[in-house]
Amino acid sequence: MDQTKQDDEHGYNLFPERNAKPKENSFKQTMFTFHHKCKNMLHFALETSPYAKLLLSAMNSSGCTVYKDRHFSCEECDGAVSGGFDANSSQIVLCQNNIHQQAHMNRVVSHELIHAFDHCRAHVDWFNNYKHLACSEIRAANLSGDCNFSSELNRFHFGLKGHRQACVRDRALRSMLAVRKISREEAGKIVDEVFDSCFNDHAPFDRIPHTNKDAKFASRHYESRDRYYGNV
Numbered sequence: 001m002d003q004t005k006q007d008d009e010h011g012y013n014l015f016p017e018r019n020a021k022p023k024e025n026s027f028k029q030t031m032f033t034f035h036h037k038c039k040n041m042l043h044f045a046l047e048t049s050p051y052a053k054l055l056l057s058a059m060n061s062s063g064c065t066v067y068k069d070r071h072f073s074c075e076e077c078d079g080a081v082s083g084g085f086d087a088n089s090s091q092i093v094l095c096q097n098n099i100h101q102q103a104h105m106n107r108v109v110s111h112e113l114i115h116a117f118d119h120c121r122a123h124v125d126w127f128n129n130y131k132h133l134a135c136s137e138i139r140a141a142n143l144s145g146d147c148n149f150s151s152e153l154n155r156f157h158f159g160l161k162g163h164r165q166a167c168v169r170d171r172a173l174r175s176m177l178a179v180r181k182i183s184r185e186e187a188g189k190i191v192d193e194v195f196d197s198c199f200n201d202h203a204p205f206d207r208i209p210h211t212n213k214d215a216k217f218a219s220r221h222y223e224s225r226d227r228y229y230g231n232v
Protein backbone atom coordinates (compact mmCIF):
# COMPACT_ATOMS: atom_id res chain seq x y z
CA MET A 1 0.00 0.00 0.00
CA ASP A 2 1.46 3.40 -0.87
CA GLN A 3 1.74 6.15 1.68
CA THR A 4 -0.95 8.44 0.17
CA LYS A 5 -3.49 5.69 0.08
CA GLN A 6 -2.68 4.68 3.61
CA ASP A 7 -2.99 8.33 4.76
CA ASP A 8 -6.36 8.61 2.99
CA GLU A 9 -7.62 5.57 4.76
CA HIS A 10 -6.49 6.73 8.12
CA GLY A 11 -7.92 10.20 7.67
CA TYR A 12 -4.52 11.84 8.05
CA ASN A 13 -5.11 13.98 4.99
CA LEU A 14 -7.67 15.92 7.03
CA PHE A 15 -4.98 17.20 9.30
CA PRO A 16 -2.22 18.44 7.05
CA GLU A 17 -0.33 20.07 9.92
CA ARG A 18 0.14 16.76 11.61
CA ASN A 19 0.28 14.65 8.51
CA ALA A 20 2.67 16.47 6.23
CA LYS A 21 6.27 16.59 7.30
CA PRO A 22 5.80 17.55 10.90
CA LYS A 23 9.55 17.95 11.25
CA GLU A 24 9.72 20.67 8.64
CA ASN A 25 6.89 22.59 10.26
CA SER A 26 8.43 22.55 13.67
CA PHE A 27 11.76 23.49 12.09
CA LYS A 28 10.18 26.55 10.48
CA GLN A 29 8.50 27.43 13.73
CA THR A 30 11.80 27.18 15.62
CA MET A 31 13.55 29.26 12.98
CA PHE A 32 10.92 31.95 13.28
CA THR A 33 11.24 31.99 17.07
CA PHE A 34 15.06 32.12 16.90
CA HIS A 35 14.93 34.91 14.34
CA HIS A 36 12.60 36.98 16.44
CA LYS A 37 14.60 36.38 19.60
CA CYS A 38 17.85 37.23 17.82
CA LYS A 39 16.47 40.57 16.65
CA ASN A 40 15.25 41.42 20.13
CA MET A 41 18.58 40.55 21.71
CA LEU A 42 20.41 42.57 19.04
CA HIS A 43 18.23 45.57 19.77
CA PHE A 44 18.89 45.23 23.49
CA ALA A 45 22.66 44.90 22.93
CA LEU A 46 22.80 48.04 20.78
CA GLU A 47 20.76 50.01 23.29
CA THR A 48 22.45 48.91 26.49
CA SER A 49 25.91 47.37 25.99
CA PRO A 50 28.57 49.99 26.77
CA TYR A 51 30.95 48.18 24.37
CA ALA A 52 28.47 48.42 21.52
CA LYS A 53 27.58 52.01 22.33
CA LEU A 54 31.20 53.15 22.28
CA LEU A 55 31.93 51.30 19.04
CA LEU A 56 28.82 52.71 17.37
CA SER A 57 29.72 56.29 18.26
CA ALA A 58 33.34 55.77 17.24
CA MET A 59 32.17 54.51 13.86
CA ASN A 60 29.78 57.37 13.55
CA SER A 61 32.60 59.87 14.13
CA SER A 62 34.74 58.05 11.57
CA GLY A 63 32.04 58.52 8.96
CA CYS A 64 30.77 54.92 9.05
CA THR A 65 27.35 55.19 10.64
CA VAL A 66 25.92 51.78 11.46
CA TYR A 67 22.22 51.17 10.93
CA LYS A 68 20.57 48.31 12.75
CA ASP A 69 18.42 47.18 9.85
CA ARG A 70 20.97 47.61 7.11
CA HIS A 71 24.16 46.42 8.78
CA PHE A 72 22.99 43.51 10.93
CA SER A 73 21.41 40.29 9.85
CA CYS A 74 20.12 37.42 12.00
CA GLU A 75 20.67 34.18 10.11
CA GLU A 76 20.96 30.42 10.47
CA CYS A 77 24.62 29.38 10.42
CA ASP A 78 26.44 26.11 9.96
CA GLY A 79 28.46 24.57 12.73
CA ALA A 80 29.14 26.34 15.97
CA VAL A 81 29.97 29.84 14.67
CA SER A 82 28.29 32.71 16.49
CA GLY A 83 28.73 35.50 13.99
CA GLY A 84 30.76 37.02 11.21
CA PHE A 85 31.59 40.23 9.38
CA ASP A 86 30.93 40.25 5.67
CA ALA A 87 33.41 42.79 4.31
CA ASN A 88 31.78 42.86 0.88
CA SER A 89 28.45 44.08 2.14
CA SER A 90 29.76 45.64 5.40
CA GLN A 91 27.19 43.52 7.18
CA ILE A 92 27.40 41.77 10.52
CA VAL A 93 25.89 38.31 10.59
CA LEU A 94 24.49 37.04 13.88
CA CYS A 95 23.89 33.30 14.09
CA GLN A 96 20.39 33.03 15.46
CA ASN A 97 20.66 29.25 15.95
CA ASN A 98 23.80 29.57 18.06
CA ILE A 99 23.19 32.66 20.22
CA HIS A 100 20.72 32.02 23.01
CA GLN A 101 21.77 34.35 25.77
CA GLN A 102 21.93 38.12 25.98
CA ALA A 103 25.48 38.12 27.39
CA HIS A 104 26.62 36.02 24.43
CA MET A 105 24.82 38.33 21.98
CA ASN A 106 26.52 41.36 23.57
CA ARG A 107 29.93 39.76 23.10
CA VAL A 108 29.27 38.74 19.49
CA VAL A 109 27.94 42.19 18.59
CA SER A 110 31.01 43.87 20.15
CA HIS A 111 33.39 41.40 18.51
CA GLU A 112 31.95 41.95 15.05
CA LEU A 113 31.71 45.71 15.57
CA ILE A 114 35.46 45.77 16.19
CA HIS A 115 35.95 44.14 12.78
CA ALA A 116 33.57 46.71 11.32
CA PHE A 117 35.50 49.51 13.06
CA ASP A 118 38.79 48.20 11.65
CA HIS A 119 37.19 47.93 8.23
CA CYS A 120 36.08 51.55 8.50
CA ARG A 121 39.25 53.15 9.85
CA ALA A 122 41.88 51.20 7.90
CA HIS A 123 41.78 49.69 4.48
CA VAL A 124 41.85 46.13 5.67
CA ASP A 125 42.67 43.54 3.04
CA TRP A 126 40.62 40.74 4.63
CA PHE A 127 41.10 38.23 1.85
CA ASN A 128 44.73 38.50 0.79
CA ASN A 129 46.57 39.83 3.80
CA TYR A 130 46.49 37.32 6.65
CA LYS A 131 48.31 39.76 8.92
CA HIS A 132 45.42 42.22 8.62
CA LEU A 133 42.94 39.49 9.44
CA ALA A 134 45.02 38.23 12.39
CA CYS A 135 45.35 41.74 13.77
CA SER A 136 41.63 42.39 13.69
CA GLU A 137 40.91 38.99 15.29
CA ILE A 138 43.39 39.76 18.09
CA ARG A 139 41.75 43.13 18.69
CA ALA A 140 38.23 41.67 18.55
CA ALA A 141 39.08 38.93 21.07
CA ASN A 142 40.85 41.38 23.36
CA LEU A 143 38.37 44.26 23.31
CA SER A 144 34.95 42.61 23.01
CA GLY A 145 34.87 40.86 26.38
CA ASP A 146 35.52 37.44 24.79
CA CYS A 147 38.38 36.97 27.23
CA ASN A 148 36.82 38.58 30.29
CA PHE A 149 36.00 36.29 33.17
CA SER A 150 33.70 37.80 35.69
CA SER A 151 32.89 35.06 38.17
CA GLU A 152 35.02 34.72 41.26
CA LEU A 153 35.85 31.12 40.49
CA ASN A 154 37.02 32.00 37.03
CA ARG A 155 38.96 34.93 38.34
CA PHE A 156 40.74 32.61 40.72
CA HIS A 157 41.70 30.29 37.90
CA PHE A 158 42.24 32.75 35.14
CA GLY A 159 43.38 35.90 36.88
CA LEU A 160 46.98 34.84 36.48
CA LYS A 161 49.21 37.16 34.57
CA GLY A 162 49.41 36.22 30.93
CA HIS A 163 46.08 34.45 30.86
CA ARG A 164 44.45 37.19 28.81
CA GLN A 165 47.23 37.03 26.23
CA ALA A 166 46.88 33.24 25.98
CA CYS A 167 43.10 33.48 25.64
CA VAL A 168 43.31 36.22 22.99
CA ARG A 169 45.95 34.33 21.03
CA ASP A 170 43.93 31.11 21.12
CA ARG A 171 40.71 32.78 20.04
CA ALA A 172 42.35 34.74 17.25
CA LEU A 173 43.94 31.54 15.99
CA ARG A 174 40.65 29.65 16.07
CA SER A 175 38.84 32.47 14.26
CA MET A 176 41.45 32.49 11.51
CA LEU A 177 41.28 28.73 11.06
CA ALA A 178 37.48 28.92 10.86
CA VAL A 179 37.43 31.39 7.99
CA ARG A 180 40.58 30.67 5.97
CA LYS A 181 42.11 27.51 4.64
CA ILE A 182 45.53 27.72 6.26
CA SER A 183 47.45 25.39 8.51
CA ARG A 184 47.51 25.85 12.26
CA GLU A 185 51.30 26.38 12.07
CA GLU A 186 51.04 29.10 9.46
CA ALA A 187 48.19 30.86 11.29
CA GLY A 188 50.10 30.63 14.59
CA LYS A 189 53.17 32.19 13.03
CA ILE A 190 51.16 35.10 11.61
CA VAL A 191 49.29 35.70 14.89
CA ASP A 192 52.59 35.74 16.83
CA GLU A 193 54.18 38.10 14.36
CA VAL A 194 51.55 40.82 14.81
CA PHE A 195 50.49 39.96 18.36
CA ASP A 196 52.20 42.65 20.43
CA SER A 197 51.30 45.63 18.30
CA CYS A 198 47.68 44.51 17.81
CA PHE A 199 47.18 43.46 21.43
CA ASN A 200 48.33 46.93 22.49
CA ASP A 201 46.13 48.76 20.00
CA HIS A 202 43.00 49.48 22.05
CA ALA A 203 41.24 51.95 19.77
CA PRO A 204 38.54 53.17 20.15
CA PHE A 205 38.80 52.20 23.84
CA ASP A 206 41.35 54.10 25.92
CA ARG A 207 42.48 50.83 27.54
CA ILE A 208 41.42 47.19 27.65
CA PRO A 209 37.89 47.03 29.07
CA HIS A 210 38.19 44.20 31.61
CA THR A 211 34.62 44.48 32.82
CA ASN A 212 31.31 46.03 31.84
CA LYS A 213 32.09 48.83 34.27
CA ASP A 214 35.37 49.60 32.46
CA ALA A 215 33.49 49.68 29.18
CA LYS A 216 30.86 52.00 30.63
CA PHE A 217 33.59 54.33 31.84
CA ALA A 218 35.35 54.23 28.47
CA SER A 219 32.08 54.91 26.71
CA ARG A 220 31.36 57.96 28.88
CA HIS A 221 34.92 59.15 28.45
CA TYR A 222 34.58 58.79 24.69
CA GLU A 223 31.31 60.72 24.60
CA SER A 224 32.78 63.65 26.53
CA ARG A 225 36.04 63.89 24.57
CA ASP A 226 34.82 66.74 22.36
CA ARG A 227 33.97 68.78 25.40
CA TYR A 228 37.53 68.49 26.67
CA TYR A 229 39.00 69.35 23.31
CA GLY A 230 36.57 72.25 23.11
CA ASN A 231 38.13 73.75 26.23
CA VAL A 232 41.71 73.79 25.03
Ligand SMILES: [Zn+2]
Binding pocket: 111, 115, 136, 137, 140, 175
Ligand atom coordinates in the same frame (compact mmCIF):
# COMPACT_ATOMS: atom_id res chain seq x y z
ZN1 LIG B 1 36.37 37.68 14.48
